Amino acid sequence: MTLSIRPIDPVSRPFFAGEVSGIDITRPLTSDQASSIEKGMDQYGVLVFHGQHFDDETQLRYSRNFGALEEASGDLNWGKPRRIESALVNDISNLDIDNQVLARDDRKRLFSLGNRLWHSDSSFKEVPAKFSLLSARSIPSAGGNTEFADMRAGYDSLDDETKAEIEDLVCEHSQLYSRALLGFADFTEEDRIRLKPVLQRLVRRHPSTGRKSLYLASHAGAIVGWPVPEARALLRDLIEHATQRQFVYAHEWKQWDLVMWDNRATMHRARPFDPKQVRDMHRTTVGCERSTMAEAA
Ligand code: OGA
Ligand code: MN
Secondary structure (H helix, E strand, C coil): CEEEEEEEECCCEEEEEEEEECCCCCCCCCHHHHHHHHHHHHHHHEEEECCCCCCCCHHHHHHHHHCEECCCCCCCCCCCCCCCCCCEEEEECCCCCCEEEEECCHHHCCCCHHHHEECCCCCCCCCEEEEEEEEECCCCCCCCCEEEEEHHHHCCCCCEEEEEEEHHCCECHHHHHHHHHCCCCCCCHHHHHHHCCEEEEEEEECHHHHHHHCCCCCCEECCCCHHHHHHHHHHHHHHHCCCCCEEEECCCCCCCCCCEEECCCEEEEEEECCCCCCCCEEEEEEECCCCHHHCCC
16 A cells, blocks of 8 residues: 545645545554655645554544643533543533534534634644644435635735734633523533633744644634734634635534544534534644744744
C-alpha cells in the first residue's frame, strides 16, 4: 500500500479537503507516514480517511503522532462520571452514560447543540486546539454531516482595507457567548467562572506554511478596545464571508470514517439529524504549542 492524497473536489477546491488512501492508520505509523500526513494537513486543512476501525486506544495512539493531546473538557460534565473512560477522548455523541439516546431537552444535548454553530475547537481555551480527529463509530441513517470552511481562503479573499483593519485585532472567546447565541443559559455560577473569556488573535499565521487565516468562532463575542455591538457586527460579517459555499466542504459520514482538521486554518459545524437516532463520534484533540497571543504575527 502506498499512501496517497487527492483533493476531494479538484475543480472547485483543489487545495482544501483531501481524501487519503493506501494506509491503515489504526496501526502504528512510521515517521515517514506521520510526516506525509502532517504535510497533507498543511496543504489541505482537512483530511478524510475511510474504513478505519478505531477504538479509543488506537485513536489515541494515532493522534499522538501529531503532538500532545488536550483534555476533553469542552462539555458541562466536569468532575462527573463519563460515558467514555479516557479523559482525552471527547464524547461527541447524543448518548447518556448507559448508551441511551439523550432526551430532546437534556441539558448535555442542548449544550452540545453549540457544535451546530461555526467554530474552531477549543478557541475558548488559552492554548487552543491544533488538530481535531473525529472517528465515526455509529451514524444516523440521514443527516448529521459536518461542514468545514477554509479560513485561509476566507482571509485571502478579503479586500485590502479589511485586511489592514483586522490585522492586529484581538478577540475574547468563551463558550458563554456561543451558547448565548442559541439561548442556552443553563449555567451554574461555577460554570461561569470556568468559562471566563480568553484572548485570541483574529488573524493567525500558520507556523508551517506561513499562510494567514481568519481565526474566528461563534465563541468570539468581543474585540478588545471595541464597543461590543460593533465587534459582534464585524465578527458576524467575517463569519458570513468566510463560510460562503465556495469555501465549504460538507462531509457526509460513513461509519469508520476518521476526519482530521487543522483548527488553525478551518472552522467547522455539525448539521442536524433525527434526534431519536444514535450518532456516536469520538474526538481526540492535539493542542497548539502556545496561545495565539504568543504566536508570531
Ligand atoms: C467536534 C464537532 C461536529 C459534528 O467534534 O468538534 O464540532 O458534526 N463535531 O459532530
Ligand atoms: Mn468542534
